[in-house]
Amino acid sequence: MSSIFVFDAYGTLFDVHAAIARHRHEAGPDADRLSDIWRTKQLEYTWTLTLSGHYTDFWTLTARALDFALARVPSVPAALKPRLLDAYFKLDAFPDARAALRGLKAGGHMTGILSNGSPDMLTGAVNNAGLGSDLDAVLSVDVLKMFKPRPEVYRLVTDHYRCAPGDVTFVSSNRWDVMAAVSVGFTGLWVNRSKMPDEYLDFPPKQVLNDLNGLVR
Secondary structure (H helix, E strand, C coil): CCCEEEECCECCCECCCHHHHHCHHHHCCCHHHHHHHHHHHHHHHHHHHHHCCCCCCHHHHHHHHHHHHHHHCCCCCHHHHHHHHHHHHCCCECCCHHHHHHHHHHCCCEEEEEECCCHHHHHHHHHHHCCHHHCCEEEEHHHCCCCCCCHHHHHHHHHHHCCCHHHEEEEECCHHHHHHHHHCCCEEEEECCCCCCCCCCCCCCCEEECCHHHHCC
């Protein structure tokens, strides 16, 4: 087993839909639709900007994606925007995240985050969830000014830990993220919380997990 476990942040350790969950009553019956559009546009902006050679930090893109979602779902009050962004800045961790990280640390492994999130966003989420003592590193794409799945992003891990790609197990709930990690030589674990069909069959994960509890046995 690899000695270094590196996690995607949003959707893997932190619940991206927790922000809308805190304001579900005020958001109304279309709350989940708004949250899905918000997340989809947030990721779309990272891909399109990176492909076109541009960069805008993830927090700005998160706000722009929310603007788009609110415009698409006018039944959700636009006045909720500041509170939704505040909630996103301090997202809840999944219930299994802390136990998984502590279990890995207890087993002698190093742990870290590699995320599209801006440094301030990651600090806010990590501190809110109380995960700081369970992580050896929190790495943001902001130092490179490009987003996943560019291979340069994943090399932040090997540069930081001064290790070979084969020393790294990369854990993500995003299948495209696992694909990119496997393509640079990491061992990939896919946390398929949503029971999605597999894809990117040329770059398979070593294991598919229902949640993070499967990491520590």
